[in-house]
Amino acid sequence: MVRSLSNLRPVYVVGVGNHRYQKLSDTPYVVLGLAAVRAALADAGLEWSAVESAFHANCLLGMSPTRVMLRHLGATGIPMQQVENASASGSTAFRNAVLEVASGISDVTLALGVDKPAPFTLGSSRNGLDNLEHDRVAAFTHFALLARTYGAESGATPEDFARVAVKNLGNGALNPYAHRQQARTLDEILSAEPVAGFLTPLQCCPVGEGASAVIVASQDAIRKFGVDPRRSPRVISSTSRSERVYEPASGFDAALTEETIDQAYREAGIGPEDLDIVELHDAFTVEELLYVERMGLCERGGAPQALKRGDFNIGGRVAVSPSGGLLAMGHPLGPTGLGQIAEITRQLRGEADRRQHPGARTGLAHMVGVGAVCLVHILRSD
Amino acid sequence: MLLFGQQCRKCGHTGFPRQIYGCEMCGAYGEMLAPQELEAVGVLISFAEVHRYQGGEIEAPFVIGEIRLQSGPLLRCTLDQRGESGLYIGAEMRGSLTAPTGERASELRFRLARD
Numbered sequence: 264m265v266r267s268l269s270n271l272r273p274v275y276v277v278g279v280g281n282h283r284y285q286k287l288s289d290t291p292y293v294v295l296g297l298a299a300v301r302a303a304l305a306d307a308g309l310e311w312s313a314v315e316s317a318f319h320a321n322c323l324l325g326m327s328p329t330r331v332m333l334r335h336l337g338a339t340g341i342p343m344q345q346v347e348n349a350s351a352s353g354s355t356a357f358r359n360a361v362l363e364v365a366s367g368i369s370d371v372t373l374a375l376g377v378d379k380p381a382p383f384t385l386g387s388s389r390n391g392l393d394n395l396e397h398d399r400v401a402a403f404t405h406f407a408l409l410a411r412t413y414g415a416e417s418g419a420t421p422e423d424f425a426r427v428a429v430k431n432l433g434n435g436a437l438n439p440y441a442h443r444q445q446a447r448t449l450d451e452i453l454s455a456e457p458v459a460g461f462l463t464p465l466q467c468c469p470v471g472e473g474a475s476a477v478i479v480a481s482q483d484a485i486r487k488f489g490v491d492p493r494r495s496p497r498v499i500s501s502t503s504r505s506e507r508v509y510e511p512a513s514g515f516d517a518a519l520t521e522e523t524i525d526q527a528y529r530e531a532g533i534g535p536e537d538l539d540i541v542e543l544h545d546a547f548t549v550e551e552l553l554y555v556e557r558m559g560l561c562e563r564g565g566a567p568q569a570l571k572r573g574d575f576n577i578g579g580r581v582a583v584s585p586s587g588g589l590l591a592m593g594h595p596l597g598p599t600g601l602g603q604i605a606e607i608t609r610q611l612r613g614e615a616d617r618r619q620h621p622g623a624r625t626g627l628a629h630m631v632g633v634g635a636v637c638l639v640h641i642l643r644s645d
Numbered sequence: 646m647l648l649f650g651q652q653c654r655k656c657g658h659t660g661f662p663r664q665i666y667g668c669e670m671c672g673a674y675g676e677m678l679a680p681q682e683l684e685a686v687g688v689l690i691s692f693a694e695v696h697r698y699q700g701g702e703i704e705a706p707f708v709i710g711e712i713r714l715q716s717g718p719l720l721r722c723t724l725d726q727r728g729e730s731g732l733y734i735g736a737e738m739r740g741s742l743t744a745p746t747g748e749r750a751s752e753l754r755f756r757l758a759r760d
Contacts, residue, residue, distance in 0.1 A: 392662055392664050393662055394662055394720070394721075395662075395720055395721065395722040395723075395753060396709075396720075396721045396722065397700070397702055397723075398700045398702065399695065399698065399700065399702070399703070399707070399709060399723060400709055400721050401695075401697075401698075401699075403697075404693055404695050404709055407693035407695075408691040408692070408693050408709065408711050408721075409691070410693075411691040411692060411693060411734070412690065412691045412711075412734065415734050456696060457694075457696055458695075458696055458697045459693045459694065459695045459696060459697070459709075460692075460693035460694065508658070508669055508670050
């Protein structure tokens with residue numbers, strides 16, 4: 264019999280911690296990771312000895328970096344493993360941790376994302392097949408192509424795309440963990456030379472280094488260790504899908520997102536009208552416009568107008584990427600999906616300081632990863 | 646100009662580039678994937694001039710087009726033109742071998758069919 268998360272025992276986020284996302288530095292990855300884990304343990308009020316397993320998301324650190332880092336927390340002998348799923352690595356580590364607690368295998372599990380920029384090769388370049396793209400379609404070009412088709416379908420202008428960056432860079436300026444912490448005007452964003460199509464540099468996410476840690480636990484563990492249940496939102500959906508063949512074949516990112524989101528809503532028993540916080544994969548500005556529509560946060564083609572009205576601002580109808588999103592908080596790969604969970608947790612607790620969205624009770628995290636995969640998690644505070 | 650693709654004998658899905666690993670629609674593989682030559686003609690779905698390129702093959706700027714072949718598959722390819730002038734979504738496109746000035750070898754690129 265197939266079960267979803269709602270059929271298993273409840274799982275709660277009890278601790279979150281970050282090391283700021285930043286430009287590549289001389290700081291060893293071990294230092295980044297330990298800072299985030301220790302912050303998450305302190306946030307939960309737990310000792311390392313309470314953690315029963317660890318999933319470490321990273322893409323670029325090389326083979327087996329996990330125990331080399333976590334051994335400095337003490338020798339407990341717990342299972343540890345690396346998780347790689349491109350941009351969705353952190354989201355996948357979180358899903359693994361959640362399912363392990365939900366299944367009853369563990370009571371307290373760590374999902375940690377740590378990464379540092381390094382040269383890499385995509386597996387697809389070694390698949391033995393030729394194509395006509397060669398190596399000329401970088402991620403920003405892929406999304407510049409999508410921006411062109413979205414603009415043609417919806418009437419969105421370059422200013423409409425740039426407004427996503429104005430909002431998210433403004434949010435990032437309020438976030439001490441963000442890679443970019445400077446608000447920008449529409450003119451500043453649009454005045455630079457595009458990297459491709461009409462995407463300018465500030466409409467593309469920075470890829471730097473950093474760390475995010477999330478600790479999940481069962482009700483038994485919350486009682487046993489005296490964790491504050493009011494600061495422990497429940498994970499009410501964990502959904503993971505991969506790309507199918509879509510007709511028309513263009514814009515698979517949005518089609519895959521729509522399928523995954525629909526499955527997540529069904530599992531959680533909620534709809535888009537119930538969401539207060541959304542952290543989504545806005546590596547490029549066009550993505551926010553595409554995905555908020557596929558999530559049902561506005562009508563199809565209506566994202567530019569809804570954005571302009573302030574629907575997606577902190578304090579608006581639903582706060583979209585209050586952390587600053589990938590565009591401002593940044594996209595260090597392994598940590599990114601876990602940083603989303605950390606932000607949503609802080610928002611649902613009412614602990615997001617100047618970024619606090621009033622009355623936040625339900626939050627959704629969405630990531631896509633090259634290949635392509637899509638993961639969605641929904642958290643709720645009772 | 647013909648492109649080497651294949652058609653699945655089980656579900657009819659047409660794919661490009663040619664491979665016998667397996668049909669991405671239904672999973673049939675090997676001899677179930679019949680070689681098929683696809684006419685290098687189609688419609689422009691999207692396009693973008695690329696200003697930043699870290700590879701060593703060609704010089705930026707260049708234009709990438711997304712083209713749906715008449716036979717069905719979608720592909721991305723360098724366009725045989727400078728800048729985005731004259732391009733529009735829905736334009737008829739045609740592929741041909743070109744030898745761009747100053748570049749090492751000829752390669753398949755698409756251009757506006759009316760040129």
